[in-house]
Amino acid sequence: MASKSPQVNDLIVCPICFEVYREPKSLPNCLHTFCKSCIKSYSVTSVNKNSKNTFECPVCRACYHDVGDCDTWVDSLPNNHLIISLIDQGKMEKKELYCDSCIRLEKSQPAVSWCPECCDYLCENCVKCHKTYRFTMEHTVCNIEEREKTDKLKVDLFCKQHESRRLEVYCFDHEEPCCLMCATVSHRKCDKVSSLEDCSQSLGADVTRMLSKLEELQKTCVSEIERVADDKKSLKDESAEIEKRVKTITKEIIQTLKEKEKSFLQHVEKTEENESFRLQGMLDELLTVQKTTEDNINILKNSDEFPKVALFLELKQMEKRVSEIHTRTNKLAKSYHTSVLDGHIDDTVKTFHSSFKTFGEIKIRENKPLIDYLSTKLVLERSLVVEGSSCLTDVDILDDDIIVTTCPTTKTLYLLDMTGKQLSSFKLKGNPWGIAAIQNKTFCVTLRDPALAMIFKVKDVSITVLKELNTSSNAWGICVEKQRIILSTEKQGGGQVFRFYNLEGNSCGEREVNVGGFYCGAINATPEEPLLFTHHAGNSFFSLDLNVAGSATKFHKGENMKCPIGVTRDPNGNIYVACYGSNNVLQFNKNGDFIREIIHTDSAVQNPYGIRVKRLGDDIKLMLTTKGKVLVYSFGD
Template sequence: MASPINPEISNADLTTCPICLEQMKVPKCLPCLHSFCETCIVAYCEHFTAASGNQQTLECPVCRSVLNYTKPKGTSETLLVSPEKWVQTLPLNFLIVELLERKQFESTNKMCFSCERLGEKSGANNFCKDCGELLCEMCTKYHRANKLTATHNIHLFTELSRDELKNFKQCCNWHPGEMLKLYCCDHEIECCSLCVSVDHRRCATVKTIEIAAKDICQSDLPKNIKETLVCSKQKLKILRERFIEDSKKFEDQVLSIVEELNDFRRDIKTKVDIISDKLTAELTQFSENSERKYSTKVKELDDRIAVIDNELSIFTTVFEKASNVQIMATMKELGKKSPLHTTFTNHFTNTYFHSHLTSTVSKELDKINNALEKCMVSTVSQQCEFPLTCNLLPSVKLKLISEIKKEKRNNEACFSSNGYIFVADFYSKCIEVYSIDSTKLITLQLQYSPYDLASDGHGYIALLNDMDGSIEFLNENTLIIEQKLSINKNSDGISLNENFLVVRQEKTIECYDRLKGTLCTKVEGLPGLENSSYVHVNKKGFYFSCGDIIYFKTFPDLPEGESDSFIYTDHTFEGVEAVETDDKGNVYYSDYEADKIGLMSCDGSKSYAFDVHEELIRPMGLCLSKDQKYLLVTNDMGSTIYVYEIEKDGYLGVEADVSENVGAQLIGEIEKIKAIILSMVHVHGN
């Protein structure tokens, strides 16, 4: 059986058939998203069926995905069919059809589409914008004379811009001749005007295809798909390298033990030779078995990486060259595929075991008489605990957009869940509410001096009364205190989410069940714990600093596999105060001693400081807005509160990334990302 076709060939040009290596003719798309000429895939199916004797399944020539010869879902039957009939039911790859047509547009010898369909060759110099076809002079004449096409916009090809040529129109499959111009959001399907009138007249939301495509491009879907593909590829590459590395180490260990056996043979005569030959044979068998084992694993990983490479190539091409309709269709297809890569990757990660050989030969040399029958080699496997995470540290810039100046120090600030800035004024005994541009909106007077405050992200602000030893929960919308919780007096800082409240004191940190008001866990006895007063809570646990170290501890009763603790440190840390995390687990931190704010990846492998040193003086508190577009910094002991806008520009070490606003710039050069992707991944474990 033939080996998988080199995936790099299919990535070089999507319009090249991976089987015949020529430009595709009638491109058919398999369920795994690889495409081939219709005649080529039929011939391959027949050859595969004859060679394997399997009349029911087929392996993709590129990725080896197993496919069934069945009729597509939705037909009256799902019985097995012949390969030829099965290929006929496969969908036409309209993306490649568009690319092939675009090649004709861009070639110097442009041929008339109508004449080509009749088997004739005629040079074309006109273009019908409504049909999206090149026409010769004769076909242009008949096109204008035909009653149905008389009103079409026909122009000389040289008069049209590249953008006009790019906007190919696709016809409706259900209403021939009607163009797909609309999109039903209720059914998530492209429609022509007749579709909307007949089948979607009761639907609530119908948009033009341009607006719908723009919404998709500006949503998180393309970004999430790309991140899933890139992360899955990174993890699979790491696993692939691990299997290759284990295979080489395994072979080295085999050679080492063989050498040990040779020494053993020189010292002992007859029976030792017999044992040596026996063990050498066992080692040879081990070597053969391990080679087959690791080759199989590496092959599976190569095939999956080839699938991801193909989807990345499709992803790149569709946003650079495809129509809006194809963007919608491709995003839906890729959206279905990306969870499968995550499942596949997680399966390999969870089932990966590191194997090595052990030998008892050396230990038995002093007990030759009893050891001759005991000498053996064996394989020992153990699961390696290394968290394969996609550590793409975003490249972030902070842009100062406003600031809140206070007459006295000891002020703290946080974002509410609806984007307003709440400031705890210690000396004025009040809470002040500001807009993002630092305009004061309202002042709420209190009976005590609020020492700290924090938002749970779901409509409540917690206020710390350190003298009374209590925390009050303020409704963000009504500005009414709705709950009160008693804690120890002289507490320094608080943070919370929906379920937990964490309180930092001078030498301890206490975690409370917010609903029950009971103490869940306590941290104490760490050196430097008294050096800061800040603590930060996210979904899984809480972060706190101790001088030049940042600690993370998970909440109690987390599911098995999610409970853990980490320590973050960096040689540039001097006096870390506050910590904040984004939705990817990346850590923002303020360094009071070094007058800086920094960002560290979720695994602590990468970090950098922001270029905002000029305005920073002893930064302390930090707070990210719920949408993670803004960062609050309490500067100079809280005398000034800076509001920074977070500007993301790709990832650290990656030259191109998904754009936030423009779909046409969603990704840069994928090959550049591939060249440096391994240098971006740091793995911790055995």
């Protein structure tokens, strides 16, 4: 047996080999633990020696009978997981390195030094031997602690095929290092094989080149890490927003149910009270009749006690009273009807809890790579013909998948799916112009003659009116900014009036401007960005900061802009203006600087009115109305 090392914890040392346990196995009765190989060798020797198929524990001499095949018996012994955990814990805590020479001899001794020539860790004894062997006596051995502090290159300098030989050449054809023997045998036909010493002399340019690549890679990693971290934060914010919306909807449903319940129960109570009052009146009258009848019966039963003359007169009066009581009783009996309080619960209420299977649907939508809106070309993806229309004035998207558009000649509102299939339509009171999506498949439409704005709700594919906004004068442009609806309406003497409403349609202020014109105008506003509005007759468009007092700023006027109507923004804040007179769409950056004519005059674009850049399905699209069609453009490569 090997001598016991005093440096090793006794709890994890095998009592047979005095080394750290390898595959510790415990005996079933006495629970003493040994290396699997140690106890297997010991059991074989013990069984063969006594020829009784029995075996005694090497520590306590506990006897085990009917061992049978020792290899099978030892393999079936349970592993000592406590010992395994202690060994693993010791490795994690100490991170102890062991002598490579001793490991080759199947021993285990802590390393104290490092030989950079041999790439070996060495214990104290092996260091002494290392300095005496002819082939290693000139190797410089360093302290292991210093080596761990300074060495960053964990490169094995010895050949994988011939472990005793150092790497000396590099084959560029196979892109691998090897020893001279490998070079002679395996790489003798390769075109470019150089010594590692020669290769290492010209590292400057390679280091600079690799450093440049790695620094660029590091920048990319930093950028991607920031993007992923931002997406993770956005995901959390979106989750919180969805949770807020769900709780708000739930609260509104519960509040509405409670209000309806309260109103219904109050009606039940009032109905029961009124009917009880009627029945109590009849009950009081019958009780009075009963009391009178009982009194007369008592008089007649005690007639012997009264004077004859008095009794005679009382009988005559009683005859009249009985006749009257009889008539009144019959009348009450005929007029009485049994009251049943019949409570009818509306079918919608009774089936509400079973009318939907889930609260909604959650899915991960993969965002496409960021679009460079200022250089990417627009590609006409499809042309959606709206049957029955001849002049579509505006367009918007509801919940990323429903297209809503209007036609003033037919005074009709249309809902389309992403392929252009008409889902439903709705006849309007006046001539529609602007459209603005609000939230949860609600939207608002401006009308002329009569001057109105109408808020609609889409459920499945049916359209219902939620509220009508009396604007007092014709409304044209419309948009939704933060928590308010903004309308542009006519102003006497020129200019226009911007009227503000909350999302429920309640008026909450206005703002007048003396520039531009209401006629055929469109407006657009987004959070933290100024309001944009077009001036059809003036061939220009303006910007107005709603949070700051002052006049509007003219953004653009040029020959390429004739009769501008529609205006919108992309997700980066860049501006798009649809020009009815010049049959084109102009693009500007967020500061109002002209960029390009992004849609040129062609046969597809004739007198464009409405324009939107919004998500449709999984991608951002540009939607344009022209005559009786909705043109759908994608931002191509």
